[in-house]
Amino acid sequence: xxxxxxxxxxxxxxxxxxxxxxxxxxxxxxxxxxxxxxxxxxxxxxxxxxxxxxxxxxxxxxxxxxxxxxxxxxxxxxxxxxxxxxxxxxxxxxxxxxxxxxxxxxxxxxxxxxxxxxxxxxxxxxxxxxxxxxxxxxxxxxxxxxxxxxxxxxxxxxxxxxxxxxxxxxxxxxxxxxxxxxxxxxxxxxxxxxxxxxxxxxxxxxxxxxxxxxxxxxxxxxxxxxxxxxxxxxxxxxxxxxxxxxxxxxxxxxxxxxxxxxxxxxxxxxxxxxxxxxxxxxxxxxxxxxxxxxxxxxxxxxxxxxxxxxxxxxxxxxxxxxxxxxxxxxxxxxxxxxxxxxxxxxxxxxxxxxxxxxxxxxxxxxxxxxxxxxxxxxxxxxxxxxxxxxxxxxxxxxxxxxxxxxxxxxxxxxxxxxxxxxxxxxxxxxxxxxxxxxxxxxxxxxxxxxxxxxxxxxxxxxxxxxxxxxxxxxxxxxxxxxxxxxxxxxxxxxxxxxxxxxxx
Ligand code: NAD
Numbered sequence: 001x002x003x004x005x006x007x008x009x010x011x012x013x014x015x016x017x018x019x020x021x022x023x024x025x026x027x028x029x030x031x032x033x034x035x036x037x038x039x040x041x042x043x044x045x046x047x048x049x050x051x052x053x054x055x056x057x058x059x060x061x062x063x064x065x066x067x068x069x070x071x072x073x074x075x076x077x078x079x080x081x082x083x084x085x086x087x088x089x090x091x092x093x094x095x096x097x098x099x100x101x102x103x104x105x106x107x108x109x110x111x112x113x114x115x116x117x118x119x120x121x122x123x124x125x126x127x128x129x130x131x132x133x134x135x136x137x138x139x140x141x142x143x144x145x146x147x148x149x150x151x152x153x154x155x156x157x158x159x160x161x162x163x164x165x166x167x168x169x170x171x172x173x174x175x176x177x178x179x180x181x182x183x184x185x186x187x188x189x190x191x192x193x194x195x196x197x198x199x200x201x202x203x204x205x206x207x208x209x210x211x212x213x214x215x216x217x218x219x220x221x222x223x224x225x226x227x228x229x230x231x232x233x234x235x236x237x238x239x240x241x242x243x244x245x246x247x248x249x250x251x252x253x254x255x256x257x258x259x260x261x262x263x264x265x266x267x268x269x270x271x272x273x274x275x276x277x278x279x280x281x282x283x284x285x286x287x288x289x290x291x292x293x294x295x296x297x298x299x300x301x302x303x304x305x306x307x308x309x310x311x312x313x314x315x316x317x318x319x320x321x322x323x324x325x326x327x328x329x330x331x332x333x334x335x336x337x338x339x340x341x342x343x344x345x346x347x348x349x350x351x352x353x354x355x356x357x358x359x360x361x362x363x364x365x366x367x368x369x370x371x372x373x374x375x376x377x378x379x380x381x382x383x384x385x386x387x388x389x390x391x392x393x394x395x396x397x398x399x400x401x402x403x404x405x406x407x408x409x410x411x412x413x414x415x416x417x418x419x420x421x422x423x424x425x426x427x428x429x430x431x432x433x434x435x436x437x438x439x440x441x442x443x444x445x446x447x448x449x450x451x452x453x454x455x456x457x458x459x460x461x462x463x464x465x466x467x468x469x470x471x472x473x474x475x476x477x478x479x480x481x482x483x484x485x486x487x488x489x490x491x492x493x494x495x496x497x498x499x500x501x502x503x504x
Contacts, residue, residue, distance in 0.1 A: 006453035009197065011171050014080040015303055015311045023171050025196040028203040032165070032365040033191035035207045038134040038161040041189030046131045046159040050106045053157050059184040061098050063093070071176055073182040075145055078170045078309030080348060082304075085267050093430065097150055100432035101453065105157050109457070110449040115461075118493070124466050129457035131159025132234075138201045138224070141169035141313055142270040142370075148177055150447050151213035151236070152191060158456035162192045165204050167216075168197040169314050202227055209233060211456060216240075217368075218393075220442050225444075236445035236455050239438060240368040241396030242276045244389035246424060247288055248382060248402035248409060249281040255423070256401040257291035260374060263399070263425035265299055265352045268312045269321075269372035271396035273419070273426045277358075277365050278376045279385040285378045290375065292354055295338045299352045301342070312348040312371060321350055321371030324364040328375065333358045338372070357406045360391055368394070369499075380406075382411055390416045395439035399425040416440060 007025045012018065026034075045053070064071060068091065075086040101108075111128040136153040138146040144166060151163050166174025178193030194200055197219070205212050205227045214224045215238040228235045247256045247262065263275030280288045300307045312318050318341070325339055338353030355375040358365055364375045381386045389398060398417040402408040405422075412420040418438045421428050428434055435446035445455050473482075495501045 010169055010413060011078060011169070013077050014313050014315075015077075016347050018088060020077060020114065023175075024069050026194040026200045026203075027196075030205040030206070031165075031194050031207050034163045034194050035134055035136075035204075035209060037191055038163050040163045041187065042131075044186055045156075045161055047192050048159075050109060050157065051454060053159065054102055054105065056187055056190075057098055057100070057153055057156060057287060059186070060180050061095055063180050063350060064094070067180075069105055073474075074172050074176050075170075076310070076401075078142065078172055079144065079313040080309055081267055081313070082310045084104045085310070086145075089178065089267065089271075090143055093143075093146040093154075095433075095450065096150040096430065097146075097432045097464055099155060099449075101153070104450075105453055108453045114461075121464075121468055122466050123463055125461070125463045128460045128462065129158070129454055130460050132456060132458055134208075135160045135162050135164055135456055136204040136207065136212045136215065137164045137203060138212065138214045139164065139166050139174070142267065143169035144170035144273070145177070146175035147215045147238075148174060148477070151215070152177065154447065154452050155211075155213065155456040156190060158453050160431075160456050160472055162432045163192045163207075165194050165196065165208065168195070168200075171195045198223075206231070211236065211248040211504065213447075213455075214238070221443065233268060235449070237443040238272070238436075238445075238447060239396070239441065239443040240344075240370070240394060241274075241442050242366065242368055242392050242394040243273060243341065243397040243399075243417070244392070244415070245275045245278045245283065245399045246382075246385040246389060246401065246415075247278065247280040248385075248400070248404075248407060248411075249283040250403045250407070251284065251401035252403060252423070253284050253287050253291065257288055259294060259399070259401070259423075259425050260292055261295040261299065261352075264374040265296070265309050265372045266426070268309050268350070270313060270317065270328055270370050271426065273429060275374065275399065275425055276369060278374065279379045280376060281379055281385065285287060289336070289354070289356060289376055294356050296337050296352045296374065301349065301352065307442075309352070309372065312350055313380075315348060317370055318348050318350055321369055321373060324367070324369045324371075325353060325355070325373060326356055328355055328362045328364045331359075331362050333364070333375070335444065360388065366392065381482065382407070384409055384441060386414045390414075392416075393441045396437075396442035397421075397428075397478060399423075418446075468478045 011020045022239045096170045109129045113126040116123045120369045137151045181191035213236040218239045221237045221239040336354040338351035342349035352372045358375040395417045396420045398415045399421040400408045400411045435449040435451040437446035
């Protein structure tokens with residue numbers, strides 16, 4: 001008798017379309033079992049001191065480095081990215097975050113004294129940062145190592161245990177992470193990995209975890225938040241972007257053009273922080289466009305050494321890129337180079353593409369394209385550039401290019417985004433001490449920095465007595481003089497100026 005195959009899904013090599021593995025689609029029961037194991041592990045893990053947790057994370061990092069070739073190979077074969085991209089934005093970014101918390105993490109989680117003010121001078125107060133419990137991490141496919149490891153490591157260091165659901169496009173990287181933690185030994189169960197798509201992710205959100213850390217699209221982020229709202233489970237949402245680049249008329253155009261080309265095409269444009277649209281002031285527009293086109297044509301796309309970018313990672317994303325470019329052309333945009341899949345090549349290869357004569361009626365200027373496409377728009381001045389940059393539902397990353405620091409900083413203040421780079425793009429992410437996250441529909445909460453650890457803590461406020469008064473003044477029975485005394489306190493404490501304070 002034939003039995004139905006277990007429900008599952010294939011993971012593919014996007015460079016060739018070859019099937020890499022068939023994996024189980026974990027359902028609600030599997031997810032609940034993983035969460036239960038993580039809950040069992042929570043007690044002993046949360047009881048450890050920060051340095052003991054860090055020791056364990058460092059063992060995992062050592063293992064990662066020992067297995068670098070294998071890990072990089074899995075990342076490249078599931079995403080189509082090149083080794084330098086996997087080594088820099090995935091491995092280095094992960095190792096550097098751990099390094100940052102090794103140095104600064106304990107301080108971020110230490111209890112802090114809070115001034116009690118003059119109403120309760122006999123008290124002392126502090127806030128402490130307590131682990132929450134089990135954290136559900138749901139990660140995307142574009143940086144499958146670092147975007148899973150960042151919330152996983154942060155949640156662990158803050159004392160939580162984790163269930164990770166990697167993207168169904170890159171589950172092997174997720175399983176590799178699970179293996180690293182399992183083989184690091186000593187603290188079993190602190191990281192569980194479940195595989196599957198949206199159904200598995202939804203089950204994790206609803207599994208009674210104490211926090212969900214989600215990285216992915218705005219559309220899915222809204223579903224996650226709606227599901228989490230049913231149990232008021234807190235969410236950290238790292239969502240999409242439509243990141244603007246503003247090039248002022250006094251900018252170093254040579255540098256700005258190279259920055260734009262790197263910022264738009266690195267990782268085949270599949271970076272939430274990538275340059276998604278450019279506003280260039282009139283006086284320097286033509287030169288900027290010429291340089292960008294020249295350098296775009298020089299970008300080497302392919303497999304292995306000697307190339308700058310690899311393939312795209314996910315078939316439906318290539319469809320979105322094609323749709324955006326077609327929509328722009330239909331509305332009057334011009335393709336100066338690229339604008340199509342690489343002819344005659346199997347797999348997910350799309351040519352680096354420069355678009356001009358674009359405007360905000362086009363999807364390519366309003367929705368996340370998430371591919372190697374660089375639309376450039378001519379603007380009159382700083383004011384118009386900022387207005388257009390802010391004409392967006394998104395607010396993740398951005399960049400300003402100008403020779404005048406004051407001018408650049410003024411624009412940086414005016415841009416509605418969680419992150420701004422001046423005369424560079426994207427690299428702020430490499431500074432692990434800088435909080436990273438979005439405003440508007442690009443997300444809620446921050447990873448990295450102090451915020452990135454405290455995101456996985458409940459802040460507890462504690463009040464204790466410095467000395468014992470025996471009876472507190474506000475306790476029953478209220479003394480007869482209390483009303484007059486309270487009036488006096490209000491006047492004396494909050495009126496401004498000595499004369500006013502003494503006025504009845
Ligand atoms: P996606 O939203 O399609 O999927 C993300 C994850 O959510 C996957 O693991 C997926 O299986 C899971 N999922 C799908 N439906 C779900 C549901 N109903 N409930 C719970 N989980 C569900 O995103 P993607 O295509 O994997 O990633 C690309 C997107 O991620 C882009 O929009 C990009 O900008 C964004 N992103 C944001 C950041 C950031 O830090 N802000 C970083 C990287 C990527």
